[in-house]
Amino acid sequence: MIALEHISKRFGSCVALDDVSLTLSPGERLAVVGENGAGKSSLMNVLYGLYQPDVGQVRFGGETVRLSSPKDAVRRGIGMVHQHFALVPTLTVAENVMLGHEPLRRGLLDARAAREEVVRAAKAAGFALDPDATVGGLTVGSQQKVEILKALARGAKTLILDEPTAVLTPQEADELFASARALSEQGTSVVLISHKLAEVLAFATRIAVLRRGKLVRADLEPAKTSPAELAALMVGEGVALDVPTGSGVAAGAKEVLRLERLEAKGLARVSLTVRAGEVVGIAGVDGNGQRELAEVLTGARPWTAGTFTLLGQQRSALTPADCHALGIAHVPEDRLRDAVVKDLTVEENVALGRHGAAPNARGPWVDVAGRHANAVTLMEASDVRPREPLLRLGELSGGNQQKLVVGRELQGTPTLVVAVQPTRGLDLLAVAEVRRRLRQVADAGAGVLVVSLDLDEVRALADTIVVLAHGRVTGTFARGEADERELGRRMLAVSA
Amino acid sequence: MLRTVAACALLLLIGCKKSEPAVPGATPAAAAARIVGVVTDVGGRGDQSFNDSALRGLEAWAAAQQYQSGSYAPLSPEARTATIPEALRAKVTPLSVKPLVLQSKSPEDYQPNLQLLVDQRADLTVGVGFLLENAVEQVAKANPKSSFLLIDSPILDAQGQPAALPNVRTVVFREEEGSFLAGVLAGFAAKDTVGFVGGMEIPLIKKFEAGFRAGVKTANPKVKVLVGYTGSFDNVAAGKQLAQDQLAKGAEVVFQAAGSDGLGAIQAVKEAKAAGKRVFAIGVDSDQAHLAPDAMLTSMVKRVDLAVYEAAKDLSEGKFTGGDRVMGLKEGGVSLAPVTLDFEGKAAALARVDALQALVAQGKVQVPANLKALETFEPPAP
Amino acid sequence: MKNRLLAIAPSVLAVALAMLLGFVVVALTKGVSEAAGAFASMFAGAFGEPSRVDELGVFAFLRPWGESATKATLLTLTGLSVAVAFRVGLFNIGAQGQLVVGALVAALAGAHLALPAGLHAVVALGLAAVAGGAWASLAAWLKVRRGVHEVISTIMLNWVALRLVEGWLVPGPARAQVEGNNSINGTDQVLPGAELPNLFGESSRLNAGFLLAVGVALALLFFLQRSVRGFEWKVAGLNPHAAKAAGVPLERTVVQAMAVAGACAGLAGAVLVLGTEHRYPGTISAPWGFDGIAMALLGQGHPLGVLASAVWFGALRAGGTRLQLAGIHKSFPELIQGVALVLVAARAAWERLLARAVRRA
Known part of the structure; x- marks a missing residue:
């Protein structure tokens, strides 16, 4: 005892x-x-x-x-x-x-x-x-x-x-x-x-x-x-935690992203599509090509073969700068490595990625007032606490950092959202909020690709589930088409 | 920060304009002891050569002081006398001067160090070495009431032409005359080859080469002179390498005029001697016999100490004047160190050296100071 | 404000403690009154001698300030060089080499171009900055194209610069031409129109170079804090992954920052030549470029911090010349600087010690 x-x-x-x-x-x-x-x-x-x-x-x-x-x-x-x-x-x-x-x-x-x-x-x-x-x-x-x-x-x-x-x-x-x-x-x-x-x-x-x-x-x-x-x-009582399932993908919705037999380091013959308004969930055990896929989609990893069609245009290469220009939003897996800078202020982090354009800059100079105002707005909208734009980002809790990243990336009208483990380490409320936001941008016409190691999350969010194992697509299912057992088998690449 | 500085400066300018319009210079010293400052070049105290020679002239000869771990102690008359060559002992008497020495960490220090000595009320400020020429020129111009002594170079203008200043005495040495005697001695000591190791290939060092070669030719026209320059004054290894090369080509005597590089050259000769070869080295600036007692034939001594001492003496007697001075054999500015080693025909050689020294001092023999003059040099008949 | 005070506290305390240690060491070896006298004369040499105003007038202050500023100028510029590179996460150990290259170019431009006075100085400064920047860019290029770590390449390039300039050009082809049997060490004297003017005449060496250094520090401060490019440099230095993801071209950033760093060091060389030496002396043996590393660290990479440490240590060095007269070794100010640096570097260690002491209490 x-x-x-x-x-x-x-x-x-x-x-x-x-x-x-x-x-x-x-x-x-x-x-x-x-x-x-x-x-x-x-x-x-x-x-x-x-x-x-x-x-x-x-x-x-x-x-x-x-x-x-x-x-x-x-x-x-x-x-x-x-x-x-x-x-x-x-x-x-x-x-x-x-x-x-x-x-x-x-x-x-x-x-x-x-x-x-x-x-x-x-x-x-x-x-x-x-x-x-x-x-x-x-x-x-x-x-x-x-x-x-x-x-x-x-x-x-x-x-x-x-x-x-x-x-x-x-x-x-x-x-x-x-x-x-x-x-x-x-x-x-x-x-x-x-x-x-x-x-x-x-x-x-x-x-x-x-x-x-x-x-x-x-x-x-x-x-x-x-x-x-x-x-x-x-x-605490009276808090809504459910995430609305989307209105579904409209028939004939345009394709935001189409990969065909794409080859890259860590990926083999990956084919998948993301349509406007669709949330595609990538399921898989950690280390089976999810990170590589996200990197390819955000310009951090080149591909060696296959076709990559973005917004109807076939591309031969993609840089992070292209991604910003094309409206590809990225919620990376490791935010402290890839999304934010711990030693900058919150408002500088809010500006990061759009730091060279209004409202964060005027010509070659930083627009301090505009940047501040924008940060205040975003922190309000994404409920980032405490509401102190001049705080060092490292002093925010992990959940608030993530809310900031999600809020920042979904600002404006992204065409494609690549979110990797977007709710990892968040509490229930924040998880619900992030999932709602992802659904919202999808409903607003963006294609959303969510990579998650949490099968429940993929099943709760995705209209389409794509299973990755050893860098290959081992299954593609519409919502409700496969149960947990079936997905698990595909994740381990075991035939039924 | 800057604004504060500027504001203070302005205030002070306004406040002090009337009281002190003139640029400050040295104030006449009321006390009996005159202050003589020395700024060494980057070689500094303990270089066993040039700088030490200047400091000896001031500290031991003039002030009878000894520098020890940061302060001065009186030097006993016996110890003082031991530092003075016999020929000069009568002439070099203790003076009432106070030495003030600053060493330089880098060439950028020359100017502030000279100025600091002036500000410390030095009556005479000595710049040791031609490296300080520019700095002495600038500080002397800024402090026209102070006196300066520059060793080894006249004041030169931007075009390299001598441009004397009234408050600067400059002393250059006829190194070619001392080198000439060294060459004569080498020509007697060697049978068919001698070597010359120079530092940077500059006119100053060419004077050594020209005089040395003229001396060798005078002693024995059949002896070949190998000439090499290391291109530096602070690379011991380069000097050693060059000397070894000359020894391998048969040089029997190596004369060095190469600063620290020369120490390497002497080392090379010392090693060859220890290996059983019959070789000699000739040192430069100071008597360097202690560096290789078994192999050092002589040294071509530049009496920087004497130049500094004489300036201090003139100062304390109120006779100091500016102007360019040249110190050769006649003035005792250059000389050969005592020859203690034996070699075949030494007596004849020394007799010939003495005779030639007299001729040069009397102006009957003109020693070439550059290679052009060397071409037309005719050795005097024995 | 309070935060800012807290941020500079470690550097200030380290310097103060180093000064105190220096004093104690001198007091132990020479006695307390001698040590006090030596320090007093050092401060007089650094900041001015009120007691000699009657005799020297305004120059009782202006001359020491001139010496302090001369040294502070070089330390500021090389410190900024290191600090700027550090902003993007690069260690520029090569400020010395960049300085040497800049100094030579300034000396040659100052002596051999025919331009109106004033403009001549500006052009010589500009060329030196370009030369220093180009020299530093070699290291950046090696890093970006061949993956050579900048610490290695900048150290190597120091030696290349030194051998090239002081081993070959200055004693060789670029040597001052002198007729007769006299020798001048270094290159031809720069023309009067290319000299940086003294601000208070001949008796104080305080020259326009100091204003330039302050200007460069302020310009860099403004650039780093207020420009989009400066923001990108900061992000690249703090977190290159996030910078890349945010669309910052890292390779370009590396090259640009290194070029600016080299330009600062090149300017330092130019100020040395055009401001006080008026020619490339035979050697520049003072390690200004390496002292810049100390300035950048003590100044915590902030342009104003660099300026402040450079002014302080420039003053100490100017005043430290007088310590020799008190029988203290000529390198004493550098010793204090070194101790302060160690104390700053060991900051993490004593923060931990302090924290433990607080916990025990």
Whole structure:
């Protein structure tokens, strides 16, 4: 029995956790849900010894314990699987699992004992893993299992899974939850941090909801609640989260983009079309050509063969400057790398890309007043907070940065929108807002291409779903034409 | 910033116009001790050559002081006397002067350093070396009431013509005369080949070459002179390489007039000597015998110390005047350092050197100062 | 305003601390009163001597200012050269070479062109700027076309410039022609019409070059902060990926910024020649171009910051000449500059230390 009692934690003026108390029983599967910044991660970091609470205490079976580092937490049987794995790709599964607490024999590594221990642990957890396989060659789902094995091998009685399915295919997610369920039935407690309400409801035995650092509910039973209730608890009541499905593509709508048998580094014979008013969703497991496709469409990657037709004109090459001229809007995957500059002000970032034209410039000179006014307008329209155009962009939260990027890119009348993971890291409200905006520009006549690793997002947004695997198109479906299973098979390029 | 500066300047101009209209120069020193400033070239203190020679003339000879880690200490009479060559000991007496020395980090420092010494009320400011010609000219023009001494070059105008200033004494040396004697000695010491290692190929160094070749020809017309220039004054390796090249071609005596490059040349000779060859080096500016005691035949000494001392003496006696001076064998401005090594026919050689020195001092032999004059030079009959 | 004060605080504190350390070292070796005297004479040499107004009149100030400004001018221009390149994310280690090339071109143009006075100086300055810019563009071209890192190429080009100019041209073909047995070190003297005029006559070397340096700093400030191109440079320097995505032509930006950087350094060389030396001296052995790196870092890449550090260290150097008279080594001001630089560079380290101390308290 682990108890977090009256935990409070502040960072400067920001209250991350405000008097949160939560218990965890052996064998329990607790889901902690909440918006970004609600305090889920902070709470788990307290439990894992990464943060020390300002107020409150952590008790293990009645004993008050000071966790001053993850080492202490591991000693108490806490294991955490982060979103980003900490594996050495060139080592084998067994080596990765034993790394850091290798069994020794006369001062030397006992490789055989290590391997046997890993095999035993994998068997106990029900994982089918080859202990001698190199980790770099494993699928993401298998790598995650290695991470879990690492935690178990260190004696974890409590397993914290932080957004574990963000990088998995539906099949892999199912497998993960099956394994986790099996572990919990053997007595391991599992804490699942997620914002995917469907998987939370399917997996957890109890759900706790955090909102702005406060614990709203700790006792929700999955059977007696609904996604709508959870969402309302997370966001606050009376907030609209649904995204209207579009009016559909008008018959005979003109083609904004047509790719035929396009070849580029990382892409093979890609054919697809985007029509005016259409949202095309690109589904696929990370690293299967989505980034390359987005780069080709935004002038960052040349293609070597095939035809590229934009607005009825065949093109042989495309530069970022062309894209701006042609009205191709780009919401990149990594905004801090490709879309904004952290050390510039918000208003300079709003101007970026259109910085050489009115209202941001007059002739060769920056129009400071015009730029400021434009930024104020955009921040208002896209609800970017705080409304301080002269703030350094890096001081905005990730969600507000993304709202700014989306707002900026959809300004004016784009002809084609290329949005890569446009809602990654956003909270429910912001996700809904971004999706609404994408739908809006489509309805206004733009072609929209959304790349997302979140299959639910693709299914919610897209009129047409194109599945990419290994850089090839492995399926094209109209809305509602394929179910999750079918899409998952295509994503793994497994024939039905 | 700029506006403030300009405003202050304006205020000061208005405020001070009446009281001090004249450009400030050196004020006449009330105290007995006259201040003599020296600005070294970038070689600086410790170059064992030119700059040290000038500083010796001022600090040891004139002021009887010794510079040690940032300050001056009195120099004992014995130690002082030891720095003065015997011939000059009677003439060089201690003076009541105070030395003020500034070293230069780069050529851009020459002008501000000279000006600073003037502002520090130096009665005489010495620029050591022809590199300071331009700077001395500018500062002397700006401070017409101060006195200056420039070593090794007259004041030249933009076209390179001598353009004397009333408050500047310039001293140039007849290096060709000293080099001539060095050449005579080399011509006796060698059997068929000698070498000349020059620094930058400039008229000043050509004087050394011309005099040296004239001397060799006078001693023994059959001895061949190998001539090479390194093109610099600060590249020891280049000097060494050039000297090694000449030694390989059979040079038995190498005369260097190449600044730091010459140190490399001496090193090359020293190494050849250690390897068993019968070779000699001839140093320049100061007596460089200590650099290669086994191989140094002599050095062509330029008495920069004497030039500085004489200026300081004139100053303290109130006799300092401007004008261009030339110091040759006659004036004691150049000389050969004592010959301590033995070689076959040394006595005859030294006798001949002495005889020729007298002839040159009496003006009976004109030593060529450039290559053109060398062509028409006829060696005096023995 | 408060933010701006906070931003410059590290540089100011570093310089102050370096000065203090310098004082302590001198006080320990020579005694406190000697150290105080030495520093007083250094400041007198830098900013003026009120005690000698009676004797020297206005020149008790103007002469030290002239020396300070002469050095500050060169430091400003080379500092701007480094700062401008840094704005687009490039390290211009080649300001020295660009300066040398600019100085030679200015010396030749000043001595051998026949133009009306005034215009002659402007043309010589312009040609020097073009030459310095072209020299720097070589490094940019190598980077853009062949992928050679600019740190490597600019360092190499320093040596090429030095050997070319001081190893061959100045002692060789461009050497001043002198008749007779005399020698002049360096190139022909520039004509009077090409000289930068002294602002207060012969007794102070404060010349128009300082105004030029201030003008260049202000122009660059305006360009970088108010022009579209300047904005693009900033974006390219802070985040080249985002700049590319925003349609900024990165390669062109690199070449242009490097050219401007080289032009600044070339101007520094021209001011040296036309303002004070009046010919290319045999060598320019002071490392103005490398000092520019220090100025850019201490000035945090901001044109006014560069100007401020250059004025301060220019003054210290001018005054530092007098330290020799107090028996302190001639390179003392450079030592202070070096210590200040280390302190600024170590800023991150002591910010962390401070933060830890605050947390403990």
